[in-house]
Amino acid sequence: MSDDRAFERATDDWLADGSDRTPASAVDAVLLAIKTTPQERDLGIPWRTNPMSNRFRLAAVAVIAVIAVGVLALNLPRAGGVGGPGSSPSPSPSSSPSSLTVFDTRTIATHFPLAMKVSLPAGWKTIDDGIVGALGIVHTGDPEGPQSTWWGADLFLVEEAQIHDPSDVVSNVPAKPDRTRFVAWPTDFFAYIAALPGITVVSGPEPINVGGVAGTQIVVMTPPMHPLVWLKGDFAWMGGGATGVDPAQERRFVIVTTGGHTLFVQFGDDASTFDERDAEVRAILASITFE
């Protein structure tokens, strides 16, 4: 017997070792667990429809103030050119005295290879679905509220992602998972989005600084439309809920290229609450440091 065949036979024997029968208790436990486990909604959908209460507005303002102080403290040394606050690794997640939790993407480097830290105030968390190049930053409330009240931003790494065909993307007809409707990422995303039918540009494209890196942002009003992004290697597009249609929204898009990666951020919400929430999202984005 050749060495190759002997090796194959040995590995086959070794791999065949043991039983693959799932213990019945494990299956029972799963079936019991799902009875009380709700299914999740998509990343990329507008999570909330209820208007905020005045009490919540006050809390939100307080949170923004805390974030702003934290961001200022983080960014001042970098602006002064004496090194960055993120130059020494810190445990992740960790809490600072101002109750900001630092999330370090190096903890999910297997599927989010852009090393960066982002500071999240209480009531925010990251959602990591193991989708390559995707990370959700979600306001869940503190204590955490039901998912129907969550809202937040999506962060994608654009590498080889595709974008919805501009001739088909603006539509309120339920979408199908048809990859042929997606085309190569545009050389100028901002020109792409601004040129879509029914889109109104609110501001931009204009510069934005994220973690000391110059990027570009735009704010637009969008009609009902299909999800924009299909990440390479994923089984799904991002957003769109159950029907593959996002409602009319105000949206901010930010693109920053650094460390060999292009970070794409999208935040969308109902126009009536966009400004308030967008301020929180922007404060969190301003806390990003690239490692």
Next chain:
Amino acid sequence: MDRDLVERARSGDQEAFADLVHQVSDSLFGVARRILRDPGLAEDVLQNALVTIWRKLPHLREPDRFEAWAYRILVHACYADAPRNRRWAATVRVLPVDRADEADDYRSISDRDELERAFRHLPLDQRAVFILHHHVGLPLVAVAEALGIPDGTARSRLHYATRALRTAFEASRAQIKVQEGRPA
């Protein structure tokens, strides 16, 4: 995989999901057990993965890709749970009784012990590619797609895993030759 079953489970039908679980659990358990080398830990990971699959099913737009998507969630569950449990991982393997009388028993045991030892030293991402390719039988392109990694990365991980196992196998055979009185 029954597309209708996946679609029903995706829309919240718990009975449909139970049917799905019965269809895929053995396959997923087999993968987890082989990657983690610990049946107890594999059982925990399988449970976590199946509940995650239930929670995230609405994300799945292509029911035909359910199995590959499920493998991805399972492998990520392995990545997540293995480090926390590493210190308690079982290191004792029970040899199957029905192999005890085979003529080449000694060689077989030696080979498998060397392979086992070498495999346990592999990073989890290399283990996952090796198991999905050699045990599940997925082509490398499908492994890459299931894990959401570039084809070249899957190829590279398989190469390093195979090289390590082959080295271990050759060491086992060399040791046997020495013990049999022949020069290696």
